[in-house]
Amino acid sequence: MAQTFETVGVVGLGTMGAGIAEVFARSGRRVIGVEADDVALERGRGHLERSTGRAVAKGKLTEDAQREILGRVTLTTSRADLADADLVIEAIPEIMEFKRVLFADLDRVCKPSAVLATNTSSLSVTAIAAGTSRPGRVIGMHFFNPAPVMKLVEVIHTVVTDDGLADDIAALARSLGKTPITAGDRAGFVVNRLLLGYLNHACVLLEAGVAGRDDIDAAMKLGVGLPMGPFTLLDLIGLDTSYEVCEVLFRETRDRRHAPAPVLRELVTAGLLGRKTGRGFYSYGEVAPATPEARQAASVSTVGIVGGGPEAATLATAVERAGFKPVVAESADLTPVGDADVVLALSDRPVVELAVRLPHPERLAGLHLVGDGVAEVASTVLTSPETTAAVHDLVQILDRTPVMCGDRAEFVVNALLYAYLNDAVRMLESGYASAGDIDTGMRLGCGYPAGPLEMLDAIGLEAVRDGLRALYAEYREPAFAPVPLLDQLVTAGVRSIREYAG
Template identity: 70%
Template structure:
């Protein structure tokens, strides 16, 4: 399939970025906006983006002029009649996209491929509105398009043979990595990412842990580029809410129902960075609380040697009459606490990597013991993450369902292991894909953690994916490939 002239409808930040990507690759681009004012804004997006690249030494002035010279700007969609490919980057409103594609179908030559940059809406519904459903695909770029290397290429049950592969080859020509997927809400990245972000909001809503603590746990403990609430504010809470609604409409999975806290913030107009406030913003600077007075401790249970060693290195020694008893353990911590003469002194400790300590307080843990545990972790060079005594604490409760979702996605034949891993690395900037992470953590550990989550919540989607369960039963430590 030959693509030399490309139309881009909608020149907001995303559309202008897509136009720039095509122009950088040497293609002629026709950029279309609704009116002269919007067209001027689109031109401004292009000039500023390429200008920043010049300022950073990534483009010469001559190269910038070449790129901008390949883009023709117009307010007439009729100018798209000779395009080989037209991609739209319009608002995520299905009826609007359907109307647009009906018009593009009338204007464009029969062999033109029509593509939507939707991040979650059904491509099949858009294709069905045209007289060329076999030549309609999803081509989902990630923001900022000139920087992000991933493109999700979405085929439908009526996509003609060769169209998806042709668009994937074009993505390679653009310097992108293409991941070919079917038409399911959220495709790969949003289908895996957004439920994890929504789950984090649910944990805050339930008082499981605080916003800052959850962000610290996932960034410092797991090594993600940013915590879930920082990322939600960056994405836009309204966007996240809309995607979760699309996911829920398709799956009816309770985990895909937008968190009540998310709904409240969106209703209040607190949308994240775009509005100046979301999960973060306008909060007063937290005062640094002084350390507790004399802190005495003991460490009990299997695996206590590492934690005791850290505290000894910091100048603390275990006491026969401790103010806090630290129990390195999986939950339930309360089962260990009730064996003490004074169960209010026990705090469960779960080390996540070498930087984070989740501190699980039971229903009986005293405030003094909880404060002492936090202070001790800081002295030991660990970031404390206070939480309740619940299955998975914070990190595993967020991470394991995400990994399970990835296994179910692969098991259904929706996408390959390599494509899913590549999508999450390139689309989210994760240090590793879900299958790489699964094998690093250990399949048995993840399977058993999911069983604990399911036993506590009875949420069907927490039950380990059958493939994961079978691999553990078979004694395998990796997913078969090839």
């Protein structure tokens, strides 16, 4: 029979811990909140009162319901008060030594049947459990901030977790109105392992000069439909937090994809941690500059388009409607576009090899259309500044947002997206999380429009596999090599990784 966990202890009443305490109190359970001293305890009380007070102000709670919720929470500075708790969750800072000391003390204080849970977002649950006499009763229960609002809970089991305990904790999460996903004990679990690899990769592209901060953010927000761009999100999370999670991931994987980008280290060392310090990748509190109006590309009359198929035909129609003369050429014969004022090579791969075949190579730029609203503009080493500016303006005239980038494999969107999808396949292949849990984790934990394996199926396994091969050929980065499972599925003609995974 599943455990009911009627009395729950929460150690650490910062924003996250107080939120967890509120979630349990809302479910009708008795909660014992523990802090280190009276000052911290009053701060925790304030978190609880303000959070529930906001719910009252929004009409989501009555004042009577608020009083009932707060009445179920007992606040104390004594861990001895946790002696009869059925479950204790810690929400203290992400420092392993602090957590090990705390769990050793909880192991001494709590009854033998009590479950000890950590809310860590990335540290080893196994290492925490090893310092207790009950490693089978220690588990990860990772809530997302703000806990009263976010629906996702990651349930982390170890190789020594008691049989059935992960299922009991998942059932508990569902009783709280949450959606649990279950994963093995790997650094970063599901969400942070996938998210931080992607965010760190964006920093690497920025440092390499592939594209600018604003262009990368626009590409992923407007082109892929993510809630925000990677640098906006890094500033929101906190660059110090992001840096530490990357360090944890790198220590376990030794994968260069997880080694914190130097620019991240530099900003953290300088104390520029994002929104909480007023400056990170962006500066906050400053008036944003006015967005310049699109110029009319006055120097352009004829627009050459290199590429075939429906995309080239659609682009040619749009160019003509905008008042320019389109000339289309297949890549095998570039003669028709030789004298065009600008030449757009439809591609997501480097286009400099096309440029050198033109009488005016400085007039060619790569163009990759992303969704309905973004166009990546890739300038080669031969592209003139005048051409780059003209294509930028032309893209705006065509009602798309231009993303300016270098002539590198997969440009920006696919370079970031395909590597992230490859990480998700690697996670699935390792067997420590299911396809459904991986997708659910990224949708609910990050607000993504679809999970990574859903995205992979929508784009096509072969297209992603081939894009990863191009990335690997360009960068020689082992993490970009297609995961064997992806390669094998494409070879076998499998079209849906989710159907394969069941």
